[in-house]
Structures are given as structure tokens and as C-alpha cells.
Amino acid sequence: MGGMGDLWVFGYGSLLWNPGFAVLERRVARLHGWQRSFCMSSIHHRGTPEAPGLVLALDRADHAVCHGLAFRVAAGQAEATLAYLRARELVSSAYLETRQPLELEDGTPLEGALAYVVDRAHAQYCTLPLDQQARIIARAVGGRGPNDEYLENTATQLHALGLPDPDLDWLVARVRQIKAG
Numbered sequence: 001m002g003g004m005g006d007l008w009v010f011g012y013g014s015l016l017w018n019p020g021f022a023v024l025e026r027r028v029a030r031l032h033g034w035q036r037s038f039c040m041s042s043i044h045h046r047g048t049p050e051a052p053g054l055v056l057a058l059d060r061a062d063h064a065v066c067h068g069l070a071f072r073v074a075a076g077q078a079e080a081t082l083a084y085l086r087a088r089e090l091v092s093s094a095y096l097e098t099r100q101p102l103e104l105e106d107g108t109p110l111e112g113a114l115a116y117v118v119d120r121a122h123a124q125y126c127t128l129p130l131d132q133q134a135r136i137i138a139r140a141v142g143g144r145g146p147n148d149e150y151l152e153n154t155a156t157q158l159h160a161l162g163l164p165d166p167d168l169d170w171l172v173a174r175v176r177q178i179k180a181g
């Protein structure tokens with residue numbers, strides 16, 4: 001399971017297709033008690049303050065399981081990786097940096113993986129019906145590009161991993177429909 005002091009990071013959204021840091025090992029993993037959800041309004045990366053987009057976050061939910069990837073980072077890279085992720089994910093205080101227990105695909109438990117979860121008390125936290133999410137994602141654009149590109153990339157990567165997310169698949173189809181006019 002890697003050397004002492006290695007850092008494990010849980011990816012469930014853009015980290016799946018764009019980790020941005022050196023990865024020693026990737027393993028399919030499950031996080032219990034959390035769901036992947038477009039529950040964070042994005043005013044930087046995938047929207048603007050005037051026209052916010054939506055980005056994925058982990059939202060606490062009883063009985064939920066979020067499937068994603070556990071990335072192993074060498075101990076010598078841990079500090080640099082943490083600094084990079086903090087600059088990327090903590091651009092506003094809407095995410096909380098937490099350590100979570102993961103379960104690897106083969107059932108092996110993995111304690112203390114870094115996972116960014118939504119702060120429900122933050123102004124950017126939102127719970128919207130899927131159709132409203134689709135309408136926002138279809139039009140929003142931010143510093144990192146169009147919101148629908150983020151959605152498509154995440155859904156595509158989940159399919160490639162054999163971990164399709166039905167809500168994301170529904171959103172992809174609905175956003176395409178909206179954009180087709």
C-alpha cells in the first residue's frame with residue numbers, strides 16, 4: 001500500500017481527468033456517506049460572479065456511496081501536492097479539506113485520504129433540481145472553460161473507469177438538448 005508518509009487523495013470530479021500532480025498509483029475507491037453532486041456554485045473556474053456555473057462537490061448523505069479514484073502521491077511530493085491542491089480547490093472557502101476513510105475496489109480500507117467536501121454553511125452551497133442544474137451548466141463559462149466541458153469530461157472519465165454516474169449521464173443528455181435549442 002505504499003510507503004509511510006505517502007499521501008492519498010480522493011478524486012471524484014475534475015481530479016479524475018486532470019489531477020495536475022504526480023501520481024504514483026491510481027486505484028478505484030469508494031467513499032461511504034457522501035455523494036457527488038453539482039451542489040457548489042462556481043464563480044471562478046466554471047462561471048463568473050455575474051453568471052455562476054456549477055461544480056461538483058462531495059455532499060454528506062446517509063447511505064450514499066461515491067465512487068472515484070484514490071491517487072497515491074510519494075511522501076516527498078506530499079507537501080508540494082497539498083500546496084497545489086489548496087491553491088486549486090480552496091480558491092474560495094466553499095470546500096473543506098478533510099481526511100476520509102476510503103475503501104479500495106478490492107475491499108482494502110484506506111484511512112486518512114485527502115478529500116475536499118462542500119461547506120453547507122457557505123454561500124456557494126446550493127441544492128437545485130437536475131433540470132435547473134442542466135440549464136446553468138449549458139450556458140456558464142469561467143476561467144477554466146465552459147461548464148458543460150467539465151460535466152462531459154467527468155462523465156466520460158467515470159464511464160472509462162466503469163463507474164457511470166446516472167445523474168451525470170442525465171445531465172449530459174439534457175445539456176446537449178438545451179444547447180441544440
